[in-house]
Amino acid sequence: MKNQRFKPTFGVLAAIAALCSLGAAPAQAGKTLDGIKARGQIACGVSTGVNGFSAADSSGKWVGLDVDVCRGLAAATLGDAEKVKYVPLTSQQRFTALQSGEVDVLARNTTLTQSRDASLGLFATVTNYYDGQGFMVPVKSKIKNPKQLKGQTVCVQSGTTTEKNLAAFSKSNGLNLKPIVFEKFEATNAAYFAGRCLAYTTDASGLASIRSKEAKDPKDHIILPDLISKEPLGPMVRRGDDDWFTIVKWVIYGTFEAEEYGVTQANVDQLKATSTDPVVQRLLGSGSEDSGKALGLDKDWLARVIKATGNYGESFERNLGSQSAVNLPRGLNKQWNQGGLIYAYPVR
Secondary structure (H helix, E strand, C coil): CCCCCCCCHHHHHHHHHHHHHHCCCCCCCCCHHHHHHHCCCCEEEEECCECCCCCEEECCECCHHHHHHHHHHHHHHHHHCCCCEECCCCCCCHHHHHCCCCCCCECCCCCCCCCCCHHCCEEECCCCECCEEEEEEHHHHHCCHHHHCCCEEEEECCCHHHHHHHHHHHCCCCCCEEEECCCHHHHHHHHHHHHCCCCCEEEEEHHHHHHHHCCCCHHHHHECCCCCCCCECCCCEEECCCHHHHHHHHHHHHHHHHCCCCCCCCCHHHHHHCCCCHHHHHHCCCCCCCCCHHCCCCHHHHHHHHHHCCCCCHHHHHHHCCCCCCCCCCCCCHHHCCCCCCCCCCCC
16 A cells, blocks of 8 residues: 655644744744833933934933934833933944843944844844945045045944945955954044044944044044945844834834924924824824724824924934034935935824
8 A cells, every 4th residue: 555645734734834933933022012011111222322323411311313212112102201221232232132132122323234134133123314434534634535545544343334344445445444443432432533543434423423522623523425335224123023123113104204294392282182184193193093003002102202202303403413513414314205215104
């Protein structure tokens, strides 16, 4: 008698697939928000101090574009933007801290790349700042273009995309650049301003932040206009918790769309009470539709975010733009209908 080959039915195959997916799911799957609610606080991984993105001010209060993401998440999920534990992390510490569960979200001016999205057990969420790698040099050097740096020393921080981009740029252009590498952000800053390197390279926004904070006279240093890379910056979360991933995305998209529709920190209460625009009603939870339900949140989730941080444009101007010491132009970070790349999925 011939051996009968087992032919699994569709139902059996589906059951096997379901079991395999359960076995592959990490232990924290679906538990991030539960953990946040249980402790009454979001643990947010931030930088050790980058003006405009995440830094403690003179009173010890954390401020910045990325800090507003943390505060917005706390407002949406816990009803209070102040319920955040800020965890300062170096470039080398940041991914391990997120992977291990030390922080719930990494909002630390981090470049979103394929390798980081696909191989670290992490998810890139939304780009909240479009940047590029640049160079800062003393004005007295008379350098106008990065290619004029041939054979020169360049300060750079280790464990970053910046270090790899510098090596690639040097090799492809035959520049024989001499990287002076430092583990810590503060050491890199100190070395450049002490004259140990002719140039400093990192994201252009970071250079503007460093110049505004560290230079004796910011006018003595120029950020060269040519950029050598794309650096889309944004928060990251652990893989395996789709609910938390979705909440983080929509808190950011919500601030984008609030700006597009003219909802501000100053008028959010008035619009919530009086607006007849269906989109604004949906954003602020004042109409018949409940945009929070699918997120496991209440109808007022986004209204609380905007009341706490303002819309994206307000956060940008306060932390990085004309109202800040960094004083960066919006550039690519304008709304899509103003020539920029800020384009939200619609809240509907």
